[in-house]
Amino acid sequence: MSGTLAQLYETIDDIEIAMMTTRRPDGHLRSRAMATQKPAPGADLWFVTCDGTSKLDEIAHDPHVNLAYYRDGNREWVSVSGIATISRDRAKVHELYASDWKAWFPDEGDPRHGTPDDPRMVLIAVQVHAAEFLEIDKPRPVLLYEFVKGWLTGTEPEFGEMHSLASPHRPAGA
Incomplete structure (x- = not known):
């Protein structure tokens, strides 16, 4: 696979x-919306959550996760497979703290609540194993033309360029 982590960051920026998506102990998959935090050393991608949530139990049981991103404006998408670890x-x-975290950690009587000292804040660090993403650099009218052309001719539309990213943490094919 080719590509760089920088391309991935640029695409999801x-x-x-x-x-x-995590795997529950009974084997079923579960997905939930999570805000990607700013890049920082120690992991490829960072997320914040509240201590005691089921996603933390699921990651402790099976650290394999998938992250799916989608940009509605031009239909770009990203799929990331990785290994998650929990950090306190x-x-x-x-x-990593951002002031908008206060919305997810409301004041429940402790002066630390909603601040970077809030003991409920837990980080999820994801090391990227592999990623695939469709980069689209065509204006919307051209995308519509490609769709109609594909539909009429029975050929696959040419929306953009597919990228694959091998893990920056292990050799390709490992």
């Missing part, structure tokens, strides 16, 4: 929400 590192919480 302005997609605010990822659908994170307060220094990393301080490093």
Whole structure:
């Protein structure tokens, strides 16, 4: 596979929400919306959640996750497979903290609530194993033309360029 982590970051940079899929202990898959945090050392992708949530139990049981991103404006999509770990590192919480986290960690009587010192804040670190994404650099009218052309001719529309990213943490094919 070819590609770089920088291409992945560039593609998801302005997609605010990822659908994170975990595996429940009974084997069934579960997805939920999660906000990707700013890049920081220690993981390829970071997320924040509240301690005690089922997603943390699911990651502890099986750390394999999938992250799906979709940009409605031009139909670009990204699928990321990775290994998630749970971090309660307060220094990393301080490093990643954003003021909008307060909305997800309301004040329940503790002066630390909603601040970077909130003990309920837990990080999910994801190391990317592989990613695939469709990069579209065509204007909407051209995309519509490609769709109609494909439908009329029975050929696959040419929407954009597919990219694959091998893990930056292990050799391709491993």
